Amino acid sequence: MKNNAICSMDTDFAQWYTDVCKKAELMDYSSLKGFIIYRPYGYAIWENIQKYADEKFEETGHENVYMPMLIPENLLKKEASHVEGFAPECAVVTKGGSDSLEEPLMIRPTSETLFCEHYAKVVNSYRDLPKLYNQWCSVVRWEKTTRPFLRGSEFLWQEGHTIHATEKEAKEETLRMLNTYIDIANNLLALPVITGKKTEKEKFAGAEETYTIEALMHDGKALQAGTSHYFGQGFAKAFDMKFLDKDNTQKYVYQTSWGISTRLIGAVIMVHGDDNGLVLPPKVAPIQVMIIPIKENDEVKEKVDEIYNKLKAKNIRVKIDRSDKSPGWKFSDAEMRGIPVRIEIGPKDAENNSCIVAKRNDYTKQTISLDEIDTKTEEILEVIHREMLNKAENNLKQKTYTVEKMKDMEEKLNQGGFVKAPWCGKESCELKVKEQLQATTRCLCTDKIENKKCVCCGENAETYVYFARAY
């Protein structure tokens, strides 16, 4: 079962990850550290995520826009905690053409400030609200340690920025988009997630509240996979975003922002992959079915075309591998690329008007009559999605622990997973856990808590919180 082109997951998970990224041709390195090339197969996954997300955004009334890539330094500085968070990791343009610039320009690390400046100009009355804008673009954050899809100096993402007349509406929007992200994770990517509010220490620079979805990777580490922020009126005041309300008074708007990125590709790799390579959830797979003819005579060819046409008619993304490689090579190539379903058909199958359908996720095979290959394949793709989600859910459940003592937490963290523990709410305890156990708070847990002591300091606990070692 083990593909020798890549390292085994359990031998060296980081090496396995890099091998899969490269061998499945998802990406390549450029000569500039932290800036990767999204190859066709990797980019097609991203396009499928975009398509699904765009539909959800549109259903909820959002509109796409495009803002400038560069932010004047003074604009970025307008909101104090925001600039503090982002200025240290900006790429700075100091020359344009042959001229030195008077004011340095930052390549956007995120675009709150640009949206705020625009909103302040175009919004006058309650009639102009809400504004529900979204942008697909790349952003740059100068990172010291980088890894394909997980942490790059440049990455692709979407950033939604909305403004509302009331606090209630803005808070609803924050949670609506969090739920959209849960939908994308579960229903498109077969990724179960833990979700909740970030602590004060971990929230977004400039936000009042940050909600997150957190997934659990195969190696037991957590990955933040999407965030939704409620800003209150902080930016509104800094950027003078006011509107005339129905009661004829000027009010500041309430604001949100939310984002998911190409990190999701990293999550898919690390949650579903195995020692033979990528395992793609069917709904996001650029190729859902690969047909591999074996000893292709006229009859096989005819049947292969029949299968292809029947699947196409069902809008299944199907390809035929007629390259001059051996069937064995083609099997492992389809496995490496994580194609959910492989159909094998040779002269004997053709004679019987059947073919062999192999599932990537569990390596099971079944013989299926060509008369029902289209409906059966559709069903199998659905089944694969459910099986992948279930498997990942079980893994997440098994690796989510509740502890009350530091030493138990250490033990569980060493095994890998989320560790739910009572917490006093003080940053000093977060810092101490990070220093001692290399784990951070991932999000608050809303479970009721009574008479518990903080896992770290032993004082009264305010809440449960999920700790994990994280990417």
Next chain:
Amino acid sequence: MKNNAICSMDTDFAQWYTDVCKKAELMDYSSLKGFIIYRPYGYAIWENIQKYADEKFEETGHENVYMPMLIPENLLKKEASHVEGFAPECAVVTKGGSDSLEEPLMIRPTSETLFCEHYAKVVNSYRDLPKLYNQWCSVVRWEKTTRPFLRGSEFLWQEGHTIHATEKEAKEETLRMLNTYIDIANNLLALPVITGKKTEKEKFAGAEETYTIEALMHDGKALQAGTSHYFGQGFAKAFDMKFLDKDNTQKYVYQTSWGISTRLIGAVIMVHGDDNGLVLPPKVAPIQVMIIPIKENDEVKEKVDEIYNKLKAKNIRVKIDRSDKSPGWKFSDAEMRGIPVRIEIGPKDAENNSCIVAKRNDYTKQTISLDEIDTKTEEILEVIHREMLNKAENNLKQKTYTVEKMKDMEEKLNQGGFVKAPWCGKESCELKVKEQLQATTRCLCTDKIENKKCVCCGENAETYVYFARAY
């Protein structure tokens, strides 16, 4: 007929253009010169162009990828004529995070060098060819004079980059993509174009041949609307892009690149617009039909919903304007935004089971029974496309002149349009015409030429060439 919110086209075309861009809410200025905000309505036009182009690219076997946004200076320098063309207009990043960079990084003005570097790494054998990649992104070119959509320091575009085993294939690809651009111009945007090869002086930095599509704006000036380049082996040699051919020898690849940009939005505005604002070709219009209820009682409401549902069922992009504005305000708003079809329906129409359908392009109105509103609207949208294309074609024909003398050329250029003239082929004559008449060569004309003298120097002419004043 004249909308007072915008300047008249014939009074001040430049002001009219800016007014339309702003009042139709296509864009807004940011605080950074040359960097515009693509507002939802403008960006939706671009998304429709992307969708149409992507289908054409996919049909011809192209794949989307994403390359880094930054190019190390040394990489850009690898091909001599290319760097000469682009280095003077690059935005340069000299700081990353808190560190000064050892090597300056250019924000991509175009991505040939990045594609070359990647291709050199991943292509080994003739089996790996052709590579047919495309990228949608934004690029930065530091411009002194900028105008929304037409010339910006940042603009959105697609750049295709392909490599091939033979010269013949690469040349075919260059023309195939030129033809795709003609298709997009004619069949999506209702834009007729003149097409042909650029002169040596006007071709792309690094290309052997550049083909162009050129459209004629309402004010008689030309606009380069798309280009397709054949590179030969220039970049291949500079970047060592070699492959092992079937005959077992190492060969350099042959290369192309081709691009269209948000300039096309500018072309649509300036070819089709009128004194009441934008006039959008139906296929690219974000809203194809706006239904405006008048004195909406229960019966009208019912009929409005019926129309809406029938058009939706035909996949027509339809909206209902139920804002609290007056019908007159709504009519001119729909006109300003160039919505191809407006449907008006009041109590009397509802009683008659009919509505009034107004065409944006020629202001004609017709009464149509609700029983056939869906099929008729479909037809009318088709008719509008043909009428807009025909009108623009007639305008292009009428304003394309053939001259043999400088003084005639001057007269025609003053009237506005393309001027076809015999040309000796020398750059000195191009420069002289530019200096004296502010006109440039747009493209070569393949018409047969015999015994003609160069319009500029009077020596034997090699070819006809189109001159025009251009954006």
